[in-house]
Amino acid sequence: MSVEMKADRITSWHANPSKPEFQLPEGAVDAHCHVFGPMAQFPFSPTAKYIPEDAGPDELFALRDHLGFSRNVIVQASCHGTDNRAMLDAIAKSDGMARGVAVVDPDISDSELRQLHEGGVRGIRFNFLKRLVDNAPKDKFLEVASRLPRGWHVVIYFEADILEEMKDFIGNIPVPIVIDHMGRPDVSQGPGGKEMKAFRKLLDSRSDIWTKVSCPDRLDAAGPPYLNFVASVRPLVEDYPERVLWGTDWPHPNMQSVRPDDGALVDIIPQLAVTNELQRRLLVDNPMALYWDEH
Structure with a gap:
Protein backbone atom coordinates (compact mmCIF):
# COMPACT_ATOMS: atom_id res chain seq x y z
CA MET A 1 0.00 0.00 0.00
CA SER A 2 1.37 3.42 -0.91
CA VAL A 3 2.12 6.08 1.68
CA GLU A 4 -0.55 8.25 0.12
CA MET A 5 -3.17 5.58 0.87
CA LYS A 6 -1.99 4.64 4.36
CA ALA A 7 -3.29 7.61 6.30
CA ASP A 8 -4.92 11.00 6.12
CA ARG A 9 -2.35 13.77 6.05
CA ILE A 10 -1.83 15.65 9.30
CA THR A 11 -1.51 19.35 10.01
CA SER A 12 0.17 19.85 13.37
CA TRP A 13 1.27 23.49 13.37
CA HIS A 14 -0.43 26.76 14.28
CA ALA A 15 -1.60 28.63 11.19
CA ASN A 16 -1.06 32.09 12.69
CA PRO A 17 1.58 32.00 15.43
CA SER A 18 1.74 35.10 17.61
CA LYS A 19 4.61 37.56 17.51
CA PRO A 20 6.67 36.88 20.64
CA GLU A 21 7.11 39.64 23.18
CA PHE A 22 10.59 38.36 24.01
CA GLN A 23 13.23 39.86 21.75
CA LEU A 24 15.71 37.17 20.83
CA PRO A 25 19.41 38.00 20.98
CA GLU A 26 21.06 38.83 17.67
CA GLY A 27 22.07 35.69 15.84
CA ALA A 28 19.64 33.38 17.69
CA VAL A 29 19.39 29.81 16.39
CA ASP A 30 16.27 27.66 16.31
CA ALA A 31 18.21 24.47 17.02
CA HIS A 32 15.43 21.93 16.49
CA CYS A 33 12.95 22.11 13.64
CA HIS A 34 11.90 19.99 10.67
CA VAL A 35 10.65 20.15 7.10
CA PHE A 36 7.99 17.90 5.57
CA GLY A 37 8.12 17.35 1.83
CA PRO A 38 6.73 18.80 -0.33
CA MET A 39 5.53 15.25 -0.91
CA ALA A 40 5.32 15.62 -4.69
CA GLN A 41 9.07 16.31 -4.76
CA PHE A 42 10.25 14.40 -1.69
CA PRO A 43 7.95 11.43 -0.97
CA PHE A 44 7.56 10.14 2.57
CA SER A 45 8.99 6.82 3.67
CA PRO A 46 6.85 3.72 3.00
CA THR A 47 7.31 2.88 6.70
CA ALA A 48 6.27 6.33 7.97
CA LYS A 49 4.02 6.18 11.05
CA TYR A 50 2.34 9.47 10.13
CA ILE A 51 1.87 11.42 6.92
CA PRO A 52 2.00 15.20 7.45
CA GLU A 53 0.91 17.99 5.21
CA ASP A 54 3.69 19.75 3.35
CA ALA A 55 5.73 22.12 5.50
CA GLY A 56 8.71 23.14 3.41
CA PRO A 57 11.58 25.62 3.58
CA ASP A 58 9.54 28.64 2.53
CA GLU A 59 7.22 28.20 5.50
CA LEU A 60 10.11 27.42 7.85
CA PHE A 61 12.12 30.49 6.91
CA ALA A 62 9.04 32.72 7.08
CA LEU A 63 8.48 31.48 10.64
CA ARG A 64 12.16 32.05 11.43
CA ASP A 65 11.86 35.68 10.39
CA VAL A 73 19.08 23.48 12.62
CA ILE A 74 16.86 21.17 10.60
CA VAL A 75 16.50 17.69 12.08
CA GLN A 76 15.47 14.86 9.79
CA ALA A 77 11.92 13.80 10.66
CA SER A 78 11.05 10.11 10.98
CA CYS A 79 8.38 10.36 8.28
CA HIS A 80 11.15 10.81 5.68
CA GLY A 81 13.14 7.84 6.97
CA THR A 82 16.75 7.84 5.73
CA ASP A 83 15.95 9.90 2.63
CA ASN A 84 17.45 13.24 3.64
CA ARG A 85 16.73 15.09 0.39
CA ALA A 86 14.00 17.36 1.79
CA MET A 87 16.26 18.47 4.64
CA LEU A 88 19.23 18.99 2.30
CA ASP A 89 17.06 20.97 -0.09
CA ALA A 90 16.02 23.29 2.74
CA ILE A 91 19.65 23.79 3.80
CA ALA A 92 20.63 24.59 0.21
CA LYS A 93 17.91 27.26 0.07
CA SER A 94 18.95 28.88 3.37
CA ASP A 95 21.93 30.90 2.09
CA GLY A 96 24.15 29.32 4.70
CA MET A 97 21.75 30.02 7.55
CA ALA A 98 20.75 26.40 8.19
CA ARG A 99 22.52 23.21 9.18
CA GLY A 100 21.15 19.69 9.40
CA VAL A 101 20.98 16.50 11.42
CA ALA A 102 20.48 13.43 9.23
CA VAL A 103 19.01 9.98 9.73
CA VAL A 104 21.12 7.41 7.91
CA ASP A 105 21.28 3.72 7.18
CA PRO A 106 24.06 2.43 9.47
CA ASP A 107 25.68 0.88 6.38
CA ILE A 108 26.12 4.31 4.77
CA SER A 109 29.49 4.71 3.05
CA ASP A 110 32.14 7.18 4.11
CA SER A 111 31.80 9.01 0.80
CA GLU A 112 28.07 9.44 1.39
CA LEU A 113 28.78 10.85 4.83
CA ARG A 114 31.19 13.35 3.25
CA GLN A 115 28.48 14.34 0.78
CA LEU A 116 26.11 15.01 3.68
CA HIS A 117 28.80 17.16 5.32
CA GLU A 118 29.18 19.18 2.13
CA GLY A 119 25.40 19.61 2.14
CA GLY A 120 25.47 21.18 5.60
CA VAL A 121 24.85 18.18 7.87
CA ARG A 122 26.72 18.14 11.18
CA GLY A 123 25.22 15.17 12.99
CA ILE A 124 23.13 12.01 12.78
CA ARG A 125 20.07 11.10 14.80
CA PHE A 126 19.27 7.82 16.55
CA ASN A 127 15.56 7.50 17.36
CA PHE A 128 14.44 5.02 20.02
CA LEU A 129 10.74 5.93 20.16
CA LYS A 130 9.00 2.68 19.32
CA ARG A 131 5.88 4.43 18.08
CA LEU A 132 8.01 6.14 15.41
CA VAL A 133 10.62 3.55 14.39
CA ASP A 134 10.58 -0.22 14.06
CA ASN A 135 14.27 -0.96 14.50
CA ALA A 136 17.08 0.73 16.46
CA PRO A 137 20.19 -1.49 16.24
CA LYS A 138 22.59 -0.18 18.87
CA ASP A 139 25.59 -2.14 17.59
CA LYS A 140 25.22 -0.74 14.09
CA PHE A 141 24.61 2.74 15.46
CA LEU A 142 27.90 2.59 17.34
CA GLU A 143 29.75 1.48 14.23
CA VAL A 144 28.51 4.35 12.09
CA ALA A 145 29.14 6.79 14.95
CA SER A 146 32.79 5.75 14.82
CA ARG A 147 33.00 6.84 11.15
CA LEU A 148 31.45 10.30 11.34
CA PRO A 149 33.23 13.26 9.77
CA ARG A 150 35.28 15.40 12.10
CA GLY A 151 33.20 17.82 14.14
CA TRP A 152 29.96 15.82 13.93
CA HIS A 153 27.88 14.63 16.87
CA VAL A 154 25.09 12.15 17.56
CA VAL A 155 21.55 13.20 18.48
CA ILE A 156 19.54 10.67 20.50
CA TYR A 157 15.78 10.66 21.01
CA PHE A 158 14.35 8.42 23.71
CA GLU A 159 11.86 8.48 26.56
CA ALA A 160 12.69 8.51 30.26
CA ASP A 161 11.50 4.97 30.92
CA ILE A 162 14.42 3.50 28.94
CA LEU A 163 17.16 5.81 30.23
CA GLU A 164 18.71 3.13 32.45
CA GLU A 165 19.03 0.65 29.58
CA MET A 166 20.48 3.38 27.34
CA LYS A 167 23.41 4.21 29.63
CA ASP A 168 25.94 1.70 28.29
CA PHE A 169 25.10 2.58 24.70
CA ILE A 170 25.42 6.30 25.39
CA GLY A 171 28.69 5.77 27.24
CA ASN A 172 30.19 4.01 24.22
CA LYS A 197 17.55 13.46 38.73
CA ALA A 198 18.31 10.47 36.50
CA PHE A 199 18.83 12.76 33.55
CA ARG A 200 21.17 15.02 35.52
CA LYS A 201 23.19 11.94 36.46
CA LEU A 202 23.51 11.15 32.75
CA LEU A 203 24.73 14.69 32.03
CA ASP A 204 27.26 14.34 34.83
CA SER A 205 28.60 11.09 33.35
CA LEU A 219 6.26 17.38 28.15
CA TYR A 226 3.74 25.34 31.11
CA LEU A 227 4.57 26.09 34.73
CA ASN A 228 5.72 22.53 35.46
CA PHE A 229 8.10 22.62 32.54
CA VAL A 230 9.56 25.97 33.58
CA ALA A 231 10.03 24.89 37.20
CA SER A 232 11.75 21.65 36.22
CA VAL A 233 13.91 22.93 33.38
CA ARG A 234 15.16 26.33 34.56
CA PRO A 235 17.58 24.76 37.10
CA LEU A 236 18.99 22.62 34.27
CA VAL A 237 19.72 25.72 32.18
CA GLU A 238 21.39 27.38 35.15
CA ASP A 239 23.49 24.37 36.13
CA TYR A 240 24.59 23.31 32.61
CA PRO A 241 24.63 26.66 30.76
CA GLU A 242 27.31 25.61 28.26
CA ARG A 243 25.45 22.45 27.16
CA VAL A 244 21.86 23.50 26.49
CA LEU A 245 20.08 24.25 23.22
CA TRP A 246 16.55 25.36 22.35
CA GLY A 247 14.27 24.78 19.37
CA THR A 248 10.70 25.32 18.29
CA ASP A 249 10.17 21.73 17.07
CA TRP A 250 8.18 23.25 14.18
CA PRO A 251 6.09 21.89 12.50
CA HIS A 252 5.47 19.92 15.69
CA PRO A 253 5.16 16.33 14.40
CA ASN A 254 2.06 14.52 15.63
CA MET A 255 0.78 17.45 17.70
CA GLN A 256 -2.36 17.96 15.61
CA SER A 257 -4.66 17.97 18.64
CA VAL A 258 -2.71 20.83 20.28
CA ARG A 259 -0.99 22.84 17.51
CA PRO A 260 1.32 24.92 19.71
CA ASP A 261 1.66 28.66 19.20
CA ASP A 262 5.32 29.15 18.30
CA GLY A 263 5.30 32.77 19.47
CA ALA A 264 4.09 31.66 22.90
CA LEU A 265 6.80 29.00 23.02
CA VAL A 266 9.47 31.65 22.38
CA ASP A 267 8.06 33.72 25.23
CA ILE A 268 8.88 30.87 27.63
CA ILE A 269 12.62 31.23 26.89
CA PRO A 270 13.28 34.11 29.35
CA GLN A 271 11.61 32.05 32.07
CA LEU A 272 14.14 29.27 31.44
CA ALA A 273 17.20 31.45 30.81
CA VAL A 274 16.64 34.41 33.09
CA THR A 275 19.73 36.49 32.31
CA ASN A 276 21.09 37.95 29.10
CA GLU A 277 24.18 35.77 29.44
CA LEU A 278 22.16 32.57 29.81
CA GLN A 279 19.95 33.54 26.87
CA ARG A 280 22.93 34.18 24.64
CA ARG A 281 24.53 30.87 25.57
CA LEU A 282 21.29 28.96 25.00
CA LEU A 283 20.36 30.59 21.71
CA VAL A 284 23.62 31.74 20.11
CA ASP A 285 26.92 30.55 21.58
CA ASN A 286 26.04 26.89 22.15
CA PRO A 287 24.34 26.12 18.82
CA MET A 288 26.96 28.07 16.90
CA ALA A 289 29.71 26.01 18.53
CA LEU A 290 28.03 22.76 17.49
CA TYR A 291 26.82 23.65 14.02
CA TRP A 292 28.86 26.60 12.71
CA ASP A 293 32.22 25.98 14.35
CA GLU A 294 33.94 27.80 11.49
CA HIS A 295 32.53 31.00 13.02
Missing part, protein backbone atom coordinates in the same frame (compact mmCIF):
# COMPACT_ATOMS: atom_id res chain seq x y z
CA HIS A 66 8.50 36.14 12.13
CA LEU A 67 9.85 34.88 15.45
CA GLY A 68 13.15 36.74 15.18
CA PHE A 69 15.62 33.89 14.70
CA SER A 70 18.62 34.14 12.38
CA ARG A 71 19.41 30.47 11.77
CA ASN A 72 17.89 26.99 11.85
CA ILE A 173 29.37 6.67 21.63
CA PRO A 174 32.76 8.08 20.52
CA VAL A 175 31.61 11.60 19.62
CA PRO A 176 29.70 14.39 21.41
CA ILE A 177 26.02 13.70 22.09
CA VAL A 178 22.87 15.81 22.04
CA ILE A 179 19.79 14.46 23.85
CA ASP A 180 16.49 15.55 22.34
CA HIS A 181 14.09 17.16 24.80
CA MET A 182 16.00 15.92 27.87
CA GLY A 183 14.90 12.36 27.24
CA ARG A 184 11.28 13.36 27.83
CA PRO A 185 11.16 13.41 31.66
CA ASP A 186 7.94 13.75 33.62
CA VAL A 187 8.16 17.46 34.48
CA SER A 188 5.18 17.20 36.83
CA GLN A 189 7.62 15.59 39.30
CA GLY A 190 9.48 18.89 39.57
CA PRO A 191 13.23 19.58 39.34
CA GLY A 192 13.95 17.10 42.13
CA GLY A 193 11.83 14.36 40.61
CA LYS A 194 13.17 10.89 39.91
CA GLU A 195 13.35 11.29 36.14
CA MET A 196 15.02 14.69 36.17
CA ARG A 206 30.16 12.88 30.36
CA SER A 207 31.18 16.48 29.81
CA ASP A 208 30.24 16.32 26.11
CA ILE A 209 26.53 15.54 26.49
CA TRP A 210 24.32 18.43 25.42
CA THR A 211 20.54 18.62 25.55
CA LYS A 212 17.62 20.51 24.06
CA VAL A 213 15.50 22.15 26.75
CA SER A 214 12.55 22.27 24.41
CA CYS A 215 9.02 21.02 23.79
CA PRO A 216 6.96 22.14 26.81
CA ASP A 217 3.93 21.37 24.63
CA ARG A 218 4.96 17.70 24.61
CA ASP A 220 3.90 19.46 30.29
CA ALA A 221 0.51 17.78 30.39
CA ALA A 222 -0.93 20.75 32.30
CA GLY A 223 -0.56 22.86 29.16
CA PRO A 224 0.05 26.61 28.88
CA PRO A 225 1.63 28.49 30.55
Whole structure:
Protein backbone atom coordinates (compact mmCIF):
# COMPACT_ATOMS: atom_id res chain seq x y z
CA MET A 1 0.00 0.00 0.00
CA SER A 2 1.37 3.42 -0.91
CA VAL A 3 2.12 6.08 1.68
CA GLU A 4 -0.55 8.25 0.12
CA MET A 5 -3.17 5.58 0.87
CA LYS A 6 -1.99 4.64 4.36
CA ALA A 7 -3.29 7.61 6.30
CA ASP A 8 -4.92 11.00 6.12
CA ARG A 9 -2.35 13.77 6.05
CA ILE A 10 -1.83 15.65 9.30
CA THR A 11 -1.51 19.35 10.01
CA SER A 12 0.17 19.85 13.37
CA TRP A 13 1.27 23.49 13.37
CA HIS A 14 -0.43 26.76 14.28
CA ALA A 15 -1.60 28.63 11.19
CA ASN A 16 -1.06 32.09 12.69
CA PRO A 17 1.58 32.00 15.43
CA SER A 18 1.74 35.10 17.61
CA LYS A 19 4.61 37.56 17.51
CA PRO A 20 6.67 36.88 20.64
CA GLU A 21 7.11 39.64 23.18
CA PHE A 22 10.59 38.36 24.01
CA GLN A 23 13.23 39.86 21.75
CA LEU A 24 15.71 37.17 20.83
CA PRO A 25 19.41 38.00 20.98
CA GLU A 26 21.06 38.83 17.67
CA GLY A 27 22.07 35.69 15.84
CA ALA A 28 19.64 33.38 17.69
CA VAL A 29 19.39 29.81 16.39
CA ASP A 30 16.27 27.66 16.31
CA ALA A 31 18.21 24.47 17.02
CA HIS A 32 15.43 21.93 16.49
CA CYS A 33 12.95 22.11 13.64
CA HIS A 34 11.90 19.99 10.67
CA VAL A 35 10.65 20.15 7.10
CA PHE A 36 7.99 17.90 5.57
CA GLY A 37 8.12 17.35 1.83
CA PRO A 38 6.73 18.80 -0.33
CA MET A 39 5.53 15.25 -0.91
CA ALA A 40 5.32 15.62 -4.69
CA GLN A 41 9.07 16.31 -4.76
CA PHE A 42 10.25 14.40 -1.69
CA PRO A 43 7.95 11.43 -0.97
CA PHE A 44 7.56 10.14 2.57
CA SER A 45 8.99 6.82 3.67
CA PRO A 46 6.85 3.72 3.00
CA THR A 47 7.31 2.88 6.70
CA ALA A 48 6.27 6.33 7.97
CA LYS A 49 4.02 6.18 11.05
CA TYR A 50 2.34 9.47 10.13
CA ILE A 51 1.87 11.42 6.92
CA PRO A 52 2.00 15.20 7.45
CA GLU A 53 0.91 17.99 5.21
CA ASP A 54 3.69 19.75 3.35
CA ALA A 55 5.73 22.12 5.50
CA GLY A 56 8.71 23.14 3.41
CA PRO A 57 11.58 25.62 3.58
CA ASP A 58 9.54 28.64 2.53
CA GLU A 59 7.22 28.20 5.50
CA LEU A 60 10.11 27.42 7.85
CA PHE A 61 12.12 30.49 6.91
CA ALA A 62 9.04 32.72 7.08
CA LEU A 63 8.48 31.48 10.64
CA ARG A 64 12.16 32.05 11.43
CA ASP A 65 11.86 35.68 10.39
CA HIS A 66 8.50 36.14 12.13
CA LEU A 67 9.85 34.88 15.45
CA GLY A 68 13.15 36.74 15.18
CA PHE A 69 15.62 33.89 14.70
CA SER A 70 18.62 34.14 12.38
CA ARG A 71 19.41 30.47 11.77
CA ASN A 72 17.89 26.99 11.85
CA VAL A 73 19.08 23.48 12.62
CA ILE A 74 16.86 21.17 10.60
CA VAL A 75 16.50 17.69 12.08
CA GLN A 76 15.47 14.86 9.79
CA ALA A 77 11.92 13.80 10.66
CA SER A 78 11.05 10.11 10.98
CA CYS A 79 8.38 10.36 8.28
CA HIS A 80 11.15 10.81 5.68
CA GLY A 81 13.14 7.84 6.97
CA THR A 82 16.75 7.84 5.73
CA ASP A 83 15.95 9.90 2.63
CA ASN A 84 17.45 13.24 3.64
CA ARG A 85 16.73 15.09 0.39
CA ALA A 86 14.00 17.36 1.79
CA MET A 87 16.26 18.47 4.64
CA LEU A 88 19.23 18.99 2.30
CA ASP A 89 17.06 20.97 -0.09
CA ALA A 90 16.02 23.29 2.74
CA ILE A 91 19.65 23.79 3.80
CA ALA A 92 20.63 24.59 0.21
CA LYS A 93 17.91 27.26 0.07
CA SER A 94 18.95 28.88 3.37
CA ASP A 95 21.93 30.90 2.09
CA GLY A 96 24.15 29.32 4.70
CA MET A 97 21.75 30.02 7.55
CA ALA A 98 20.75 26.40 8.19
CA ARG A 99 22.52 23.21 9.18
CA GLY A 100 21.15 19.69 9.40
CA VAL A 101 20.98 16.50 11.42
CA ALA A 102 20.48 13.43 9.23
CA VAL A 103 19.01 9.98 9.73
CA VAL A 104 21.12 7.41 7.91
CA ASP A 105 21.28 3.72 7.18
CA PRO A 106 24.06 2.43 9.47
CA ASP A 107 25.68 0.88 6.38
CA ILE A 108 26.12 4.31 4.77
CA SER A 109 29.49 4.71 3.05
CA ASP A 110 32.14 7.18 4.11
CA SER A 111 31.80 9.01 0.80
CA GLU A 112 28.07 9.44 1.39
CA LEU A 113 28.78 10.85 4.83
CA ARG A 114 31.19 13.35 3.25
CA GLN A 115 28.48 14.34 0.78
CA LEU A 116 26.11 15.01 3.68
CA HIS A 117 28.80 17.16 5.32
CA GLU A 118 29.18 19.18 2.13
CA GLY A 119 25.40 19.61 2.14
CA GLY A 120 25.47 21.18 5.60
CA VAL A 121 24.85 18.18 7.87
CA ARG A 122 26.72 18.14 11.18
CA GLY A 123 25.22 15.17 12.99
CA ILE A 124 23.13 12.01 12.78
CA ARG A 125 20.07 11.10 14.80
CA PHE A 126 19.27 7.82 16.55
CA ASN A 127 15.56 7.50 17.36
CA PHE A 128 14.44 5.02 20.02
CA LEU A 129 10.74 5.93 20.16
CA LYS A 130 9.00 2.68 19.32
CA ARG A 131 5.88 4.43 18.08
CA LEU A 132 8.01 6.14 15.41
CA VAL A 133 10.62 3.55 14.39
CA ASP A 134 10.58 -0.22 14.06
CA ASN A 135 14.27 -0.96 14.50
CA ALA A 136 17.08 0.73 16.46
CA PRO A 137 20.19 -1.49 16.24
CA LYS A 138 22.59 -0.18 18.87
CA ASP A 139 25.59 -2.14 17.59
CA LYS A 140 25.22 -0.74 14.09
CA PHE A 141 24.61 2.74 15.46
CA LEU A 142 27.90 2.59 17.34
CA GLU A 143 29.75 1.48 14.23
CA VAL A 144 28.51 4.35 12.09
CA ALA A 145 29.14 6.79 14.95
CA SER A 146 32.79 5.75 14.82
CA ARG A 147 33.00 6.84 11.15
CA LEU A 148 31.45 10.30 11.34
CA PRO A 149 33.23 13.26 9.77
CA ARG A 150 35.28 15.40 12.10
CA GLY A 151 33.20 17.82 14.14
CA TRP A 152 29.96 15.82 13.93
CA HIS A 153 27.88 14.63 16.87
CA VAL A 154 25.09 12.15 17.56
CA VAL A 155 21.55 13.20 18.48
CA ILE A 156 19.54 10.67 20.50
CA TYR A 157 15.78 10.66 21.01
CA PHE A 158 14.35 8.42 23.71
CA GLU A 159 11.86 8.48 26.56
CA ALA A 160 12.69 8.51 30.26
CA ASP A 161 11.50 4.97 30.92
CA ILE A 162 14.42 3.50 28.94
CA LEU A 163 17.16 5.81 30.23
CA GLU A 164 18.71 3.13 32.45
CA GLU A 165 19.03 0.65 29.58
CA MET A 166 20.48 3.38 27.34
CA LYS A 167 23.41 4.21 29.63
CA ASP A 168 25.94 1.70 28.29
CA PHE A 169 25.10 2.58 24.70
CA ILE A 170 25.42 6.30 25.39
CA GLY A 171 28.69 5.77 27.24
CA ASN A 172 30.19 4.01 24.22
CA ILE A 173 29.37 6.67 21.63
CA PRO A 174 32.76 8.08 20.52
CA VAL A 175 31.61 11.60 19.62
CA PRO A 176 29.70 14.39 21.41
CA ILE A 177 26.02 13.70 22.09
CA VAL A 178 22.87 15.81 22.04
CA ILE A 179 19.79 14.46 23.85
CA ASP A 180 16.49 15.55 22.34
CA HIS A 181 14.09 17.16 24.80
CA MET A 182 16.00 15.92 27.87
CA GLY A 183 14.90 12.36 27.24
CA ARG A 184 11.28 13.36 27.83
CA PRO A 185 11.16 13.41 31.66
CA ASP A 186 7.94 13.75 33.62
CA VAL A 187 8.16 17.46 34.48
CA SER A 188 5.18 17.20 36.83
CA GLN A 189 7.62 15.59 39.30
CA GLY A 190 9.48 18.89 39.57
CA PRO A 191 13.23 19.58 39.34
CA GLY A 192 13.95 17.10 42.13
CA GLY A 193 11.83 14.36 40.61
CA LYS A 194 13.17 10.89 39.91
CA GLU A 195 13.35 11.29 36.14
CA MET A 196 15.02 14.69 36.17
CA LYS A 197 17.55 13.46 38.73
CA ALA A 198 18.31 10.47 36.50
CA PHE A 199 18.83 12.76 33.55
CA ARG A 200 21.17 15.02 35.52
CA LYS A 201 23.19 11.94 36.46
CA LEU A 202 23.51 11.15 32.75
CA LEU A 203 24.73 14.69 32.03
CA ASP A 204 27.26 14.34 34.83
CA SER A 205 28.60 11.09 33.35
CA ARG A 206 30.16 12.88 30.36
CA SER A 207 31.18 16.48 29.81
CA ASP A 208 30.24 16.32 26.11
CA ILE A 209 26.53 15.54 26.49
CA TRP A 210 24.32 18.43 25.42
CA THR A 211 20.54 18.62 25.55
CA LYS A 212 17.62 20.51 24.06
CA VAL A 213 15.50 22.15 26.75
CA SER A 214 12.55 22.27 24.41
CA CYS A 215 9.02 21.02 23.79
CA PRO A 216 6.96 22.14 26.81
CA ASP A 217 3.93 21.37 24.63
CA ARG A 218 4.96 17.70 24.61
CA LEU A 219 6.26 17.38 28.15
CA ASP A 220 3.90 19.46 30.29
CA ALA A 221 0.51 17.78 30.39
CA ALA A 222 -0.93 20.75 32.30
CA GLY A 223 -0.56 22.86 29.16
CA PRO A 224 0.05 26.61 28.88
CA PRO A 225 1.63 28.49 30.55
CA TYR A 226 3.74 25.34 31.11
CA LEU A 227 4.57 26.09 34.73
CA ASN A 228 5.72 22.53 35.46
CA PHE A 229 8.10 22.62 32.54
CA VAL A 230 9.56 25.97 33.58
CA ALA A 231 10.03 24.89 37.20
CA SER A 232 11.75 21.65 36.22
CA VAL A 233 13.91 22.93 33.38
CA ARG A 234 15.16 26.33 34.56
CA PRO A 235 17.58 24.76 37.10
CA LEU A 236 18.99 22.62 34.27
CA VAL A 237 19.72 25.72 32.18
CA GLU A 238 21.39 27.38 35.15
CA ASP A 239 23.49 24.37 36.13
CA TYR A 240 24.59 23.31 32.61
CA PRO A 241 24.63 26.66 30.76
CA GLU A 242 27.31 25.61 28.26
CA ARG A 243 25.45 22.45 27.16
CA VAL A 244 21.86 23.50 26.49
CA LEU A 245 20.08 24.25 23.22
CA TRP A 246 16.55 25.36 22.35
CA GLY A 247 14.27 24.78 19.37
CA THR A 248 10.70 25.32 18.29
CA ASP A 249 10.17 21.73 17.07
CA TRP A 250 8.18 23.25 14.18
CA PRO A 251 6.09 21.89 12.50
CA HIS A 252 5.47 19.92 15.69
CA PRO A 253 5.16 16.33 14.40
CA ASN A 254 2.06 14.52 15.63
CA MET A 255 0.78 17.45 17.70
CA GLN A 256 -2.36 17.96 15.61
CA SER A 257 -4.66 17.97 18.64
CA VAL A 258 -2.71 20.83 20.28
CA ARG A 259 -0.99 22.84 17.51
CA PRO A 260 1.32 24.92 19.71
CA ASP A 261 1.66 28.66 19.20
CA ASP A 262 5.32 29.15 18.30
CA GLY A 263 5.30 32.77 19.47
CA ALA A 264 4.09 31.66 22.90
CA LEU A 265 6.80 29.00 23.02
CA VAL A 266 9.47 31.65 22.38
CA ASP A 267 8.06 33.72 25.23
CA ILE A 268 8.88 30.87 27.63
CA ILE A 269 12.62 31.23 26.89
CA PRO A 270 13.28 34.11 29.35
CA GLN A 271 11.61 32.05 32.07
CA LEU A 272 14.14 29.27 31.44
CA ALA A 273 17.20 31.45 30.81
CA VAL A 274 16.64 34.41 33.09
CA THR A 275 19.73 36.49 32.31
CA ASN A 276 21.09 37.95 29.10
CA GLU A 277 24.18 35.77 29.44
CA LEU A 278 22.16 32.57 29.81
CA GLN A 279 19.95 33.54 26.87
CA ARG A 280 22.93 34.18 24.64
CA ARG A 281 24.53 30.87 25.57
CA LEU A 282 21.29 28.96 25.00
CA LEU A 283 20.36 30.59 21.71
CA VAL A 284 23.62 31.74 20.11
CA ASP A 285 26.92 30.55 21.58
CA ASN A 286 26.04 26.89 22.15
CA PRO A 287 24.34 26.12 18.82
CA MET A 288 26.96 28.07 16.90
CA ALA A 289 29.71 26.01 18.53
CA LEU A 290 28.03 22.76 17.49
CA TYR A 291 26.82 23.65 14.02
CA TRP A 292 28.86 26.60 12.71
CA ASP A 293 32.22 25.98 14.35
CA GLU A 294 33.94 27.80 11.49
CA HIS A 295 32.53 31.00 13.02
